[in-house]
Amino acid sequence: MKEEYLVEMKNINKNFGAVKALKGVDFIVKKREVVGLLGDNGAGKSTLIKILCGVLKADSGEIFFNNKELSISSPYQAREKGIETVHQELSLVNTMTIARNMFLGKEPIRKVGFFSFLDKETMNREARKVIGDVGIKVRSPDEYVSILSGGERQAIAIGRAMYFDAKLLILDEPLRALSVKEQKNVLDHVNQVRDQGISVIFISHNVYHAYSVTDRFVLLNKGEKQGEILKEDSTPEEIAEFVSSGEKLSKIV
Ligand SMILES: Nc1ncnc2c1ncn2[C@@H]1O[C@H](COP(=O)(O)OP(=O)(O)O)[C@@H](O)[C@H]1O
Ligand SMILES: [Mg+2]
Incomplete structure (x- = not known):
C-alpha cells in the first residue's frame, strides 16, 4: 500500500570515482515505522541517507516523500520538508550555543521597525524546554555545544526533531562512542x-544496538541491498549472521 509509505527510494546509484557506493538500491520507510539500516562499515549506509537528506546527489534513481517526488539540493530544504538528520559526524555546530544549534536554519526573528533581530529570548526559552523534555542536565541554553558529551549532543539533536515536528528522523550510528547509560537514554528518546x-531510520553496523527499537531491518552489503527482515521473524543472532554472511535474502516488505 503506497499510502503507507513515507519514503520510497528507487534504484539509487552513486559512485565516488571508481568506488560504486550504491548499486541500484531500493529503500522504503513506512509511516510511523522505525527502520534499522544495517551493514558493515563501507556498505553505503551513510551515502544512502545523505542522498535522502540533501547532502549528496544520487547519480541516478528516484525519491518520493509522502508519495510526491522529492527534489531537494540541500540539508536546509530537507529540514523544511520535515526530514531531520543526526549525522555520524554529529550535526551540531561546536562553536555555537545549544539554543543557536536548536534553531539552526529556523531562527525566530523579532522585528523592530525596519530592523530584524534574532529573537534570542524565544530561542533560549524554547531550547530550555527541549533540554528538559529530553531529560539532560545542561546548565543553560547559552552554553556552547563543545562542552557536551556525545549522549547530550544526540539528545539535543533528537529533541530538535521533536520540537519542529519532523516527519522523519534519521540517526546515523547514534550509539557509537556512547556510554551504556547514554545509549539507553538515546534508545528511550527513539521510542x-x-x-x-x-x-x-536507525543506522548501525551492530544489530544489537538497534534491535530493541526497530520494527524492520534493511541490510546493505557492499553498496547493494542484501534484503529485508521483519523483527518478529528473526532473532538478533540470526540477523547478525545474515549481516556477516553477506548472502542475499528473499525480499520482505
Ligand atoms: N565523499 C566520499 N568520497 C569518496 N568515497 C566515499 C565518500 N563517501 C563515502 N565513500 C565510499 O563509499 C563507500 C560507502 O561509504 P559509506 O556510505 O560511508 O558507508 P557506511 O556508512 O555504510 O559505513 C565506502 O567505500 C566509502 O569509502
Ligand atoms: Mg556510515
Missing part, C-alpha cells in the same frame, strides 16, 4: 519520537 508518530 519517544516514535510515540509522537515520527518515522525513524
